[in-house]
Every structure is written in C-alpha cells, then in structure tokens.
Amino acid sequence: MKEGAGKEAAAAKNAALKAEAEKRTEAEKKAAKKAAVKACKRYIESHLFEDITTQSLADSYRYSSRTLWRYFKDVGPYTAPQYVRLRRIHMAARRLRHGSSFYEAFDASNFKSKSAFVEAFIGIYGISPWEFAKTRGMALMNEPEIVNRDDFHIVGYMFIGEEEIDWEDCGAYYITQDFPAVSEREWARIGGGADMVGTWTRKDGSNYYIFGPGVREVRYVPEPLGTLYIPGGAFAAFPVDTPDDPGDTTVLCENVQVTWYFALKQWLPDSDYLVDRSRIPYEFYLDGKATIYVPVVPKIKDRLKVRVKVRKKIQ
Numbered sequence: 001m002k003e004g005a006g007k008e009a010a011a012a013k014n015a016a017l018k019a020e021a022e023k024r025t026e027a028e029k030k031a032a033k034k035a036a037v038k039a040c041k042r043y044i045e046s047h048l049f050e051d052i053t054t055q056s057l058a059d060s061y062r063y064s065s066r067t068l069w070r071y072f073k074d075v076g077p078y079t080a081p082q083y084v085r086l087r088r089i090h091m092a093a094r095r096l097r098h099g100s101s102f103y104e105a106f107d108a109s110n111f112k113s114k115s116a117f118v119e120a121f122i123g124i125y126g127i128s129p130w131e132f133a134k135t136r137g138m139a140l141m142n143e144p145e146i147v148n149r150d151d152f153h154i155v156g157y158m159f160i161g162e163e164e165i166d167w168e169d170c171g172a173y174y175i176t177q178d179f180p181a182v183s184e185r186e187w188a189r190i191g192g193g194a195d196m197v198g199t200w201t202r203k204d205g206s207n208y209y210i211f212g213p214g215v216r217e218v219r220y221v222p223e224p225l226g227t228l229y230i231p232g233g234a235f236a237a238f239p240v241d242t243p244d245d246p247g248d249t250t251v252l253c254e255n256v257q258v259t260w261y262f263a264l265k266q267w268l269p270d271s272d273y274l275v276d277r278s279r280i281p282y283e284f285y286l287d288g289k290a291t292i293y294v295p296v297v298p299k300i301k302d303r304l305k306v307r308v309k310v311r312k313k314i315q
Contacts, residue, residue: 030074036061037075040068041083041250048087049110054080077244089124090254092117096133097261105129141262144236146273149293151232154197154282155190156212158226165200165207172256172283172290174198174211175249186222191215199282201228214284231279233295236271238263240290252290256283259292274299 040057057080058068072079078086092105100108106129111117121129125137159177161170192213201208210228218227240259243251268275275281279295 033071033074036063036068036071040072040080041248044080044084044087045250048084048091049108051110052080052084075245085120086124086251089120090251092121092129093125093132093137094258096129097136097258099136102129102133105133136266137258137262141259141266142239144238144263144267144294146296147235147237149232149235150216152197152214152216152230153218154199154210154212154228154230155192155215155218155221155225156197156210156228157224158203159209159211161200161207161209163207170200170209171260171292172198172249172253173200173209175253177209177211180224182222182225186220189220189222190225191217191219195284195286197230197282197284199228199230199280201280228280230282231295233276233279234297235293236263236267236273236296238267238292238294240292242289256290256292259290263292263294268294268296272299273297 040061043057043060044052054069055065058065061068063071069079072083088109088111092109095105095108096102106114106117109117111120118128121132125132157174157177157179159173161173190213192215195214196212197214198209198211201210208226210226212225214230221227238259240252241255243255245251264275273296276295276297281292281294284291284293
C-alpha cells in the first residue's frame, strides 16, 4: 500500500515538474519572439524610408520570412508591413504638423502612390492628410482637464541629455535609455506605487531626465538613483493616446511627443492659461497609459476678472 502511494506521489511530482518545465519553455519562447520583434522594430526605425520587405527584414536577422511573419503575428497587433506603414504615416503626420505640404509629406513617406498614402493615412487618423494639415492634427487631440495635483518627489534614474531640450523631441526620453540594475528589494524600499513619472530638470549646468516612481516622502534612495521635488498646484492634464499594443514603446513615445507638441505649441497659445514656470511639467505613466501634466496659471486678463469679481462681492 505504501509502495503504491509512493509511486503515485512520485508520478505526481514528475508531472508537476514536467508542467513547470513546459510552462518555463513557453515563457522563454514568448520572450524570444518579443525580443526578435523588438530588434526588428529598431531596424525598421533606422531604415524607415528605405525599401523594407518582410524578406529583407528576415534576411537582416537570418530568419525565414515565414518565421518572422509568425513572430510578428504572435506578438501582435501588427505584421511587419503594417508596422512599417504605421511608422511612415506617423512621420508624415509629424511633417504636416510642422507645416510641410501634402506633397512634401508624401514624397518623404516612401509610399509608391498618392492613393495608397491617402488610404493609409485615413486608415490610421480617420481624416485625410489635407484635413489633418488644416489644423495640424489639433482636431484629433483631446482637450485637457484642469486639475489640482498634490506635491510629491520622484525617486528615479537620471539620464544626462542634450544642451537644448525640446519637449516634442525629448518626451518619453526613458524609452531610449538603458537602465542600471536596481534589485527588487531596494526598489521596494523606495515605497512607490505602480506609477512612474518622467521629467526634465537642470542640475550642475546640464539637463537631466529623471524617471521613477512618485512618492509623498523620500525614505530611501538606492544608488544610482536621484530625487526631484515636484510642487503641486493647478495643471492642464493631457491624456496620451494608448497604442493598440500597450507594449509598443516606439508608438507610445511618438504619441507622448505628439501630445507635448499639441499642449505647448497648439493648445496653450489659444487657451486662457500660461505655463507656470515656477513649477515643473511631467509625464505620468500607469497601467500602460500616459498623461502629460503642464503647470498652468490663468492669463493676466482672466486673473484681473477674478479680482474684480472678488472686490464686487466684498463691496
């Protein structure tokens, strides 16, 4: 009886070990596919306006075109040709935002025909390139909400940047950086939640991008992290479009940069607000979504109206 029970226990243990090994193997395969697709996307970014086919992409990484197609399909949501088309249209939209004509945007896009370019553009943005150019994409952006935010500290990685910072080009800067290792134990001691915050700051004569969790109180700062205090107050909160693939950092980076452009170059000049330069704008990331917070104050004429109303009430 005992011998039979022992065999059953051993069989159950072996089955559990086999299941764990298969599970681990599947996870490793999935990770390998994601790494391959990520490497291919980097190649696409650096050769975006060249002739890229699934076959040429596969040859660059010594895959068969069928294998690469399957990798993109499994990782999702785009095939390699769809991703190339998406990124080319994003770049064309950026040119239109900056005042390029339809023909300039089309010529730089590497599409074979104007009809294919227009069809792809409408498929992604829902409007034609000409309609997009009229408002420079502003009609597609969401109006911000004016909110009050408490002050907090960022405990995060600090990356030195360029001498001149343009938020449109330098938004989501963390995506292009390699992060030094910090143990899970040390990370837990920081005391932050699931959110991550990124912003630019000036230190020792250089521009730095800091990226890490937000905390109410700084309790622990492991090497090589640093800290930055973010004052609270009124902010214009701009939601960032979430990519179809939440893990696609390239598209997320583009969307963050586009939102910075809209906030600072398009919305603010025509709004009733000014940037409060005594405080710090920042990017807030949580659960695959991003929001840009710009510190604002009412324009002088609006503040004067408020004062007049207050005086009348007092009288």
